[in-house]
Amino acid sequence: MTKILFVCHGNICRSPMAEFCLKDMVKRADLSDEFEIASAATSSEELGNGVYPPARRKLSEHGIDCAGKTARRIRAQDYDDYDLLLGFDQANLRSMQRCFGGDPEGKLHLMTEYIGAPERIIDDPWYTRDFDTAWEDIEVCCLGLLNALCPQVTLDFSRCRERGELYDVLAARMLWQNWYGRNLDALYDILTGLPHLGKCFVLRLPAEDAPCRGYAEIIGQVFSDAGTEVTVVE
Numbered sequence: 001m002t003k004i005l006f007v008c009h010g011n012i013c014r015s016p017m018a019e020f021c022l023k024d025m026v027k028r029a030d031l032s033d034e035f036e037i038a039s040a041a042t043s044s045e046e047l048g049n050g051v052y053p054p055a056r057r058k059l060s061e062h063g064i065d066c067a068g069k070t071a072r073r074i075r076a077q078d079y080d081d082y083d084l085l086l087g088f089d090q091a092n093l094r095s096m097q098r099c100f101g102g103d104p105e106g107k108l109h110l111m112t113e114y115i116g117a118p119e120r121i122i123d124d125p126w127y128t129r130d131f132d133t134a135w136e137d138i139e140v141c142c143l144g145l146l147n148a149l150c151p152q153v154t155l156d157f158s159r160c161r162e163r164g165e166l167y168d169v170l171a172a173r174m175l176w177q178n179w180y181g182r183n184l185d186a187l188y189d190i191l192t193g194l195p196h197l198g199k200c201f202v203l204r205l206p207a208e209d210a211p212c213r214g215y216a217e218i219i220g221q222v223f224s225d226a227g228t229e230v231t232v233v234e
Contacts, residue, residue: 002149003036005082006111007092011041011071012052013126014088014134018111020059020066021135022142029173029197031150039069040078042095046071054131062135074099079107086111086145089121112137114144143175143195153198157216160206166216174198184222191226200229 004022008015019039026035041047051059051066059066078085079100085108087093096108112120122141125134153173160166167182175197180186190196203220206213223230 001034001036002084003082004038004145005074005078005085006037006039007042007074007085007096008039008088009041009043009092009095009124010046010049010126011039011073012046012049013055013131014122014124014138015039015041016051016066016069017055017059017135018086018088018138018142020064020069021062021138022146024062024064025142025146025175025197029146029150029153029175031146034150038082040072040074042074042092042099044073047073052126054129055125055134058131058135076100079105083107084109088124111141111145114141114148116144140195143197146175146197147199150197151199152202153200154202154204156204157206157212158204160212160216161210163212163215166206166212166219170219184218187219187222188226191223191228201231203230203232205232205234 006015006018016039019037023037026032026037049071051069056066074096076099085096087096087108088111093108093110097103110118111122112118122134122137123130125131155169155173157166157169160169170176170187171180174190176190177195180190180194201223203216203223206216220230220232
């Protein structure tokens with residue numbers, strides 16, 4: 001199990017948004033058993049307070065419930081308890097380093113490292129009031145983080161009987177956006193440029209007598225045509 005702690009200044013905006021965004025992603029991708037995810041603050045300013053209402057509303061817009069979450073401060077033991085401790089700006093990293101006495105095991109990282117942009121930060125929307133941009137940045141960084149930790153995705157079509165069920169598996173396991181199309185052209189577009197979970201794939205085919213067996217084989221070919229590493233198994 002990988003244990004992840006998101007850390008921002010107050011633990012009422014960015015870090016709980018990231019905590020519950022990633023929890024939602026791993027749940028949808030059926031990976032919940034592989035992760036423990038939490039969040040904390042570097043300051044004591046908001047201790048015991050719930051998620052800031054605009055941040056809570058932004059999560060709710062995406063069907064994510066953060067009920068019961070209250071702010072807590074990081075403690076020295078967190079360094080040993082978690083595998084990754086992720087900040088949103090350099091001030092977060094400096095505060096963590098002071099609390100933990102450095103970073104001897106290389107556990108401290110910026111969220112934006114996982115989209116290949118370590119020079120960027122995710123601004124605190126408590127100050128900017130721009131919760132839309134904060135959410136967009138956090139969501140793409142969480143997906144980048146998950147791709148770094150779980151680059152191989154298994155697409156288990158073995159129980160599928162109809163085409164729609166194949167796309168249900170694709171959408172769930174690859175974390176498709178709701179607006180993504182459910183056809184072969186859309187699948188190719190997703191694999192060649194749209195955000196999704198997975199860098200390489202294992203595709204488990206339906207039973208030989210399943211009506212969608214041939215279509216599943218075509219899906220496997222689309223992965224190959226898109227230049228994506230895929231292994232097709234019975």
